[in-house]
Amino acid sequence: MASFGNNTKILSYSYPFADLADERTRNWPLVESPWNVPALLGLYLMMVYYGPKWTARYKPLQLRLPLFCHSLAMACLNAYICVELFTATRALDYSFSCQPCRVNHSPNEMRIAAAFWWFYISKILEFADTAFFILRHKWSQLSFLHVYHHSTMFAFCWIFIKWLPTGSTYVPSLINSFVHVIMYSYYALSVLGPRIQKFLWWKRYLTGLQLLQFTIVLMWASQMAFRGCDYGSWLTPLGAAYMVPFLFMFGRFYVQKYRISTVAKKAK
Template sequence: MAFNGNDTDIGLPPNGSYLYRFVAPPDERTRTWPLVESPWNVAAVLATYLLMVRFGPKWAARYKPMQLRVPLFLHSLAMALLNAHIFLELFTASRALGYSYACQPCRVSYSPHEMRITAALWWFFISKVFEFADTAFFILRHKWRQLTFLHVYHHSSMFFLTWAAARWMPSGSTFLPGMINSFIHIIMYGYYAASSLGPRIQRFLWWKRYLTGLQLVQFGYGFIWGAQALIRKCEVSYWALITASVYMLPFLYLFGKFYRNSYGPKAGSKKAM
């Protein structure tokens, strides 16, 4: 993709920024990028994923569970490296532009640092496609208990929301949730890579509960950030802020329930029996 090095904002309305809505024209920078240009692409990928969730376990149950240690390790390592790239691009480019962590309007600019953020947020969206492999591994390994509503809802909804961000708001305040989420995914996929190496390594992975706790902090912070942006009347799409804030609530509940069931007092008493 060839980027224009122009530092000026392009095509801005009189107030200097876009207040995007889903009926508005897509961002000119990403409009033709792979998987972004048509909602039918997103619908087809998402439908394929949900069909895999629905019928994959019935097909896999006919065969013995697979170990897949090498594919698991390679996929997890690749995902950790991809998320590290996304995090570093978002962090360094946003710092170079002096982005605000409280409120940063989305401006259509082709400056080099803005295009770094735009490209990183596109890769952030594409990474959600690669994350569908997590579900495929669960199915092939017969890990039925891990194929939960939380898992499927998280993967499918994040895929749609990151597509919407890449299509309409591929810069501005969108950088912050992308940067935080990619940082957590570096740790998460690092854990998965180490876990796939077998029992000798798994005994050192006692810190899994803190990873879940970190995810809870992420969702809590996301809700608080969206709320403060709304209160301050941040120059970002009202509907995007509402969606971002409300979206965090079911995750706070579902991940909180998972944490309580996995690491709470009742979980400890069950392990002791």
């Protein structure tokens, strides 16, 4: 991964803070050009808008094999990212509370940058989740929360791989990749049929795990901002604020789906 773009001439783009881009990753695939983000986001949002209108004319597809393969591949990819981030940061004795991003080409630093690049790429691959919802006519799952989560996470990851590919970037990436190992493992198991689905009683705890994830990241980013950590001073408060709508929307989803439904069932 460290060899990406070594022989490629850096193009000149006019966008904010272009001169501050990290020299280790700015030439890597889907990182260099700022047009990658709006182009891919545009295609994604077009799929969200036009996809249901087109597929509604046809019968819903089951797609069990593609769903299983995609979910298994995503679980494995996130497991790889998680292990790489954990082992490389432990080898460098990274701090959990505050780790500045230094331009360093040591093997373990480049492992962290490469793992985060794969994390960024995984957010593009997650667009397939939306495609599966559309093709299977799972309209209720094609919510504002789902679209907002997928589109904004992709944009945020591009910002971090472009400017802060190492340092404290590892903390939310490590947590998120760990959560996604569990989440995609559940998705893979859930398509194997009723004989397996009866053992998936822990589905409701996935949303709780995501809420815990956002809470930890919010508290972690807030303490870095308050203590003036020498890491992305212009991005840390933004990252903390970014967690707030997720806590609200996932919290509301959890209450509506599990708390209210449980009360309704007991009332019957």
